[in-house]
Amino acid sequence: MKINEFTPDSKIFESNSVGNVINKENNDSNVFFTILKDKLNEVNNKQISAEKFTSDFIKGEDVDVHEVMINSEEAKMSMELAVQVRNKIVEAYQELNRMQL
Template structure:
């Protein structure tokens, strides 16, 4: 019996409409921003628990704080690159 390797099988590309692509991108962006927001809320909650003397480990608080900080920093860098790309496109002659 002859087996067909995955490399020799033809690839099918699925085309999506510009509207669907826009909706997919918008959904992905919204989900990413919600994740950043949740990380910030989690960090705040853990910090408040530590301040109140509740049972929470200091290293867990610091890790949550750093995760929130890094995710916010990444989000700002992505935003900056998107703004730069938009400005570059607007400068293009028609």
């Protein structure tokens, strides 16, 4: 009796393939963490840039008020997006912890 339509790939059970799959998973997780780190660095750079434009404007340097507002809003929106992404990751992690095996 066939329970489901899943047919495992025979290459999964070979020793080289298992090593390659494990290495591929490690590389995929490293790529994910690298991308996540890079994007968080971009958010940080936007925050620093907005702070610099604001402080330059307050000091009376030649900075257009429109640039200050645009940089501030970009920094604010990127931070809000980062928080929402973090919330989704935490929610997914909590959902995985609630699953029964």
